[in-house]
Amino acid sequence: MQTIAERLKSAHLRMEQATANAHRPLNSVELLAVSKTKPVSQITQAYEAGQRKFGENYVQEGVEKIQHLRHLDDIEWHLIGPLQSNKTKVVAEHFHWVQSVDRLKIARRLNEQRPSDMPPLNICIQINIDDEQTKSGLAPADVPAFIDELTALENLRLRGLMAIPKARPSKEEQIHSLQQLEELFTRYHTNLSDFDTLSVGMSDDLEQAIECGSTMVRIGTAIFGSRN
Numbered sequence: 001m002q003t004i005a006e007r008l009k010s011a012h013l014r015m016e017q018a019t020a021n022a023h024r025p026l027n028s029v030e031l032l033a034v035s036k037t038k039p040v041s042q043i044t045q046a047y048e049a050g051q052r053k054f055g056e057n058y059v060q061e062g063v064e065k066i067q068h069l070r071h072l073d074d075i076e077w078h079l080i081g082p083l084q085s086n087k088t089k090v091v092a093e094h095f096h097w098v099q100s101v102d103r104l105k106i107a108r109r110l111n112e113q114r115p116s117d118m119p120p121l122n123i124c125i126q127i128n129i130d131d132e133q134t135k136s137g138l139a140p141a142d143v144p145a146f147i148d149e150l151t152a153l154e155n156l157r158l159r160g161l162m163a164i165p166k167a168r169p170s171k172e173e174q175i176h177s178l179q180q181l182e183e184l185f186t187r188y189h190t191n192l193s194d195f196d197t198l199s200v201g202m203s204d205d206l207e208q209a210i211e212c213g214s215t216m217v218r219i220g221t222a223i224f225g226s227r228n
């Protein structure tokens with residue numbers, strides 16, 4: 001059995017290889033460790049191995065872990081799962097990032113409920129890049145109007161885009177979706193300040209994602225093992 005520290009190291013090696021292959025700087029891609037369903041003891045192990053950014057999918061579980069690990073006050077917590085409007089307050093009060101914003105109502109509530117003594121909440125717009133019925137996310141065509149509304153919300157800081165591309169049988173098809181996402185990202189990245197994050201790529205496809213401009217890969221299984 002490999003330790004979490006060893007698995008983190010392997011993930012970093014894969015990222016290094018992928019950035020080199022894509023002729024991108026090594027530090028242009030960040031690693032978000034996705035700790036959903038995993039106990040705080042494993043998060044602590046990753047922390048001790050140097051990991052500082054963690055992603056959680058479920059609000060209740062995430063908030064409990066944040067409270068439990070308050071003493072590790074340089075952890076950056078990202079919500080990457082669906083968010084219902086009755087949970088926005090507790091999210092605005094605890095998380096540093098919400099990557100799964102795809103409705104204006106949710107964004108407005110987060111903006112109103114962000115405590116005034118906290119820095120602005122970092123936001124990514126979740127994109128439904130493969131137009132899948134079962135997935136959340138905004139259609140690419142709706143992004144311009146959504147961004148106009150979001151940039152008016154003072155307690156939010158719009159950082160970029162997040163997507164979960166469809167699992168495709170071939171690498172070529174996967175790359176096609178990723179390239180569309182990259183195009184959309186680049187359009188705003190060049191014009192909006194702070195719009196610096198393209199969150200895409202997971203345990204199985206981080207190489208393709210980095211080839212197509214990802215700046216943050218979200219890795220769960222390859223660090224913490226499979227989930228039940």
Ligand SMILES: *Cc1c(COP(=O)(O)O)cnc(C)c1O
Nearest residue numbers: 034080202203218219220221222
């Ligand atoms: C679970 C999850 C991940 C991590 O997936 P792995 O395949 O375990 O690396 C990344 N992003 C989102 C949105 C997730 O829900």
